[in-house]
Amino acid sequence: xxxxxxxxxxxxxxxxxxxxxxxxxxxxxxxxxxxxxxxxxxxxxxxxxxxxxxxxxxxxxxxxxxxxxxxxxxxxxxxxxxxxxxxxxxxxxxxxxxxxxxxxxxxxxxxxxxxxxxxxxxxxxxxxxxxxxxxxxxxxxxxxxxxxxxxxxxxxxxxxxxxxxxxxxxxxxxxxxxxxxxxxxxxxxxxxxxxxxxxxxxxxxxxxxxxxxxxxxxxxxxxxxxxxxxxxxxxxxxxxxxxxxxxxxxxxxxxxxxxxxxxxxxxxxxxxxxxxxxxxxxxxxxxxxxxxxxxxxxxxxxxxxxxxxxxxxxxxxxxxxxxxxxxxxxxxxxxxxxxxxxxxxxxxxxxxxxxxxxxxxxxxxxxxxxxxxxxxxxxxxxxxxxxxxxxxxxxxxxxxxxxxxxxxxxxxxxxxxxxxxxxxxxxxxxxxxxxxxxxxxxxxxxxxxxxxxxxxxxxxxxxxxxxxxxxxxxxxxxxxxxxxxxxxxxxxxxxxxxxxxxxxxxxxxxxxxxxxxxxxxxxxxxxxxxxxxxxxxxxx
Numbered sequence: 001x002x003x004x005x006x007x008x009x010x011x012x013x014x015x016x017x018x019x020x021x022x023x024x025x026x027x028x029x030x031x032x033x034x035x036x037x038x039x040x041x042x043x044x045x046x047x048x049x050x051x052x053x054x055x056x057x058x059x060x061x062x063x064x065x066x067x068x069x070x071x072x073x074x075x076x077x078x079x080x081x082x083x084x085x086x087x088x089x090x091x092x093x094x095x096x097x098x099x100x101x102x103x104x105x106x107x108x109x110x111x112x113x114x115x116x117x118x119x120x121x122x123x124x125x126x127x128x129x130x131x132x133x134x135x136x137x138x139x140x141x142x143x144x145x146x147x148x149x150x151x152x153x154x155x156x157x158x159x160x161x162x163x164x165x166x167x168x169x170x171x172x173x174x175x176x177x178x179x180x181x182x183x184x185x186x187x188x189x190x191x192x193x194x195x196x197x198x199x200x201x202x203x204x205x206x207x208x209x210x211x212x213x214x215x216x217x218x219x220x221x222x223x224x225x226x227x228x229x230x231x232x233x234x235x236x237x238x239x240x241x242x243x244x245x246x247x248x249x250x251x252x253x254x255x256x257x258x259x260x261x262x263x264x265x266x267x268x269x270x271x272x273x274x275x276x277x278x279x280x281x282x283x284x285x286x287x288x289x290x291x292x293x294x295x296x297x298x299x300x301x302x303x304x305x306x307x308x309x310x311x312x313x314x315x316x317x318x319x320x321x322x323x324x325x326x327x328x329x330x331x332x333x334x335x336x337x338x339x340x341x342x343x344x345x346x347x348x349x350x351x352x353x354x355x356x357x358x359x360x361x362x363x364x365x366x367x368x369x370x371x372x373x374x375x376x377x378x379x380x381x382x383x384x385x386x387x388x389x390x391x392x393x394x395x396x397x398x399x400x401x402x403x404x405x406x407x408x409x410x411x412x413x414x415x416x417x418x419x420x421x422x423x424x425x426x427x428x429x430x431x432x433x434x435x436x437x438x439x440x441x442x443x444x445x446x447x448x449x450x451x452x453x454x455x456x457x458x459x460x461x462x463x464x465x466x467x468x469x470x471x472x473x474x475x476x477x478x479x480x481x482x483x484x485x486x487x488x489x490x491x492x493x494x495x496x497x498x499x500x501x502x503x504x505x506x507x508x509x510x511x512x513x514x515x516x517x518x519x520x521x522x523x524x525x526x527x528x529x530x531x532x533x534x535x536x537x538x539x540x
Contacts, residue, residue: 002169003168004035004164004165005031005131005134005164005165005166005167006034006035006165007038007039008141008170008172009032009035009131009137010032010039012138012142012172013096013141013145014041015172015174016141016142016145017066018067018069019042020042020043021036021042021044021045022053022054022057022060022068022069022070023044023050023053023070023071023077023098024047024048024049024050024071024072024077025046025071026072026073028075028077028099028100028101028161029071029077029098029100029159030100030161031165043420045416045449047442047445048444049080049441050072050077050084051082051083051084051409052409052413052441052442053070053071053072053081054082054084054087054088055084055402055407055414055439056413056414056416056417057069057070057084057097058088058095059093059377059400059410059413060417061093061094062091062093062414063414063422067094067095067096067145067149068088069098070096070097070098071098072097072099072100073100074102074114075112075115078099078115078121079115079120081097081099082120083407084407084413085097085121086405086407087402087405087407087410088153088154089154090403091210091235091402091403091404094148094149094151094153095148095154096144096145096155097121097155097156097157098157099156099157099158100159100160101130101161102114102160102161103161103162104132104162117156118158124156125154125156126147126148127147129143129144129156130157130158130160131157131158131163134166135170136170137170138170138171138172138173139170144157145175146175146178149179150182183293183314184309184310184314185311185314186308186309186310188318190308191318191319191322193306194289194306194308194319195322195323197268197287197305197306198268198319199323201287203265203266203267203268204228204267204270205228205229205230205231205263205266205268205270206219206269206270206272207230207232207263207270207274208231208232208236208239208272208274209235209273209274209275210233210236210273210275210403211272211274211275211294212272212273212274212312212313213236215272215312216239216395218312218316219239219272219312219316220244220246221316222270222320224328225320225323226323226325226326227326227327227328227330228246228270228331229246229247229248229262229331230244231249231255231262231263233274233275233277234252234255234277234280234388234403235277235401236274238376238395238397238399239395240395241395243392244395245335248262248263250388251280251281251282252279252281252388253279253281254385255388256389257341257342258335258338258339258341258342261338262335263283263286264286267286268288268289269283270289270291271288271289271290271291272291272316273291273292275300275404276300276301277403282301287305288304288306289305289306290304290306290307290308291308291315291316292308292312293309293311293312295309346360351364353504354504355502356460356502356528357504357525357526357527357528358527358528359382359386359527359531360386362386362456363387365507365511366391366428367391369511369515370397370515371426372396372397373394373425374398374425374427375398375400375418375422375425376393376399376400376428376430377399377400377411377412377415377427377429377430378399378400378401378411378429379408379409379410379411379412379430379432379436380402380406380408380410380411381408381431381463381465382458382464382468383431383432383435383458384401387430400418409436409438409439410435411429411431412429412436412440412455413439413442415429416451416453418453419446419451419452420449420451423451427452427453428453428454428456429453429454430458431457432460432464433460433482433484436457436487437484437485440490443491443494443496443522447496452517452518452520452521454514454515454523455520455522456511456514456523456525457487457522458525458527459487459524459526460527460529461483461484461529462480462481462482462529464529466480467480468532486500487500487522488500491520491521491522496522497514497517497519497521497522498522498524499513499514499521500524500525500526501525510523
């Protein structure tokens with residue numbers, strides 16, 4: 001039966017399991033968007049800017065491990081996607097971008113919105129193709145999706161307008177028959193070597209990265225059996241409950257002093273699914289077992305004693321079964337003592353009742369009010385440093401960040417994606433005034449689709465993280481002052497709820513009202529940019 005190529009593309013995405021497509025319609029993707037309408041089983045989420053749509057697609061993929069899909073026109077729509085696509089590339093999230101393109105006879109003629117999409121997307125994509133004939137439509141979608149999923153990265157597929165409208169008899173392909181199982185585990189002799197190293201260590205420490213997020217219970221089982229404390233990378237914050245007696249919290253520049261101290265004194269590191277970010281600072285002078293699904297990550301920054309190529313969730317059961325048990329009482333007592341000292345450092349800030357409000361006080365209040373299964377997305381800026389230090393996560397809560405790209409505006413885009421993926425969960429965004437103002441037009445998207453995301457804006461009227469970076473570089477403060485709107489009034493104008501907090505005594509009551517509202521909302525909290533997170537506290 002003949003169908004439009006656009007209809008075949010959307011039907012093929014439905015068969016793959018796609019539920020949402022984020023983006024904007026325009027002349028060169030009109031048939032793609034119309035095919036979503038005709039299909040009726042996929043949801044088109046209209047954003048106000050393609051960059052926010054692409055960031056949301058990346059966040060959706062990170063959170064669900066499913067293919068995130070965004071769409072745009074050729075020309076400026078395509079160029080606007082790049083920030084979100086690079087976020088997906090650098091954080092290893094499977095995303096497919098569908099872009100329109102002008103008709104082939106106009107390519108290279110400098111016609112309206114005609115750009116070289118192949119060249120534009122080449123550096124960001126594992127798969128970067130144009131559909132040139134109607135009969136290849138389903139096959140190209142399958143290859144694009146398969147490549148994005150298996151490589152945990154970006155695929156881009158451009159479709160000229162005349163091809164979108166063309167008739168094709170291309171049949172929908174059963175995707176499950178075209179994609180392999182891609183969970184793997186190391187051979188037994190390497191497991192034996194790892195077991196020997198763990199059994200011989202007297203002070204082993206586990207470091208859990210984002211790649212271990214599906215193995216939380218297994219990590220805890222291994223830690224309890226071998227008496228090993230657990231530190232996480234920042235991106236993996238909350239994978240292990242930070243209230244567990246073996247938890248050290250985050251390792252790195254936004255982490256805890258006890259994590260740094262215990263990790264630096266270990267005689268064996270068991271590193272699970274970590275990409276070895278410079279900000280995490282995993283020591284290179286300690287014997288290391290590294291487990292990762294990506295062989296290129298193993299020994300990426302420096303040599304490791306033993307590299308195990310395998311999925312963390314498939315590798316750990318064999319380790320747990322074979323390692324010798326040991327008592328964990330002593331290390332738990334050490335953690336209790338060090339945490340007491342660290343908590344005393346944090347307490348001074350979290351109990352600060354100064355005006356404007358201290359960021360630590362805001363997060364301490366949120367810590368008591370947020371749902372135990374909340375999905376929290378944070379933005380780039382000093383709010384992320386305060387969050388890393390002062391918010392202790394339960395293992396049932398989930399965190400989304402723009403890790404390697406560090407894209408401002410990601411927090412709110414991720415909040416929208418989170419609320420779409422999990423409509424019954426509490427989705428909280430922690431952002432600064434600089435980052436939120438980059439994407440705030442899409443607050444109307446939250447209202448339009450009844451997405452009750454809760455946004456805490458740390459409003460200090462400047463790009464304060466950059467201000468501190470200027471100070472560290474011995475440069476004067478310049479170009480960082482912001483002129484802000486009334487964010488709370490803006491939320492109300494758009495149809496949501498908004499509250500302003502200028503006094504510490506108002507914080508808890510207004511935060512409760514925000515979190516209990518059934519509408520999307522903004523809590524505009526005045527903070528002081530002079531507050532500094534103090535890296536020396538962590539690095540001592």
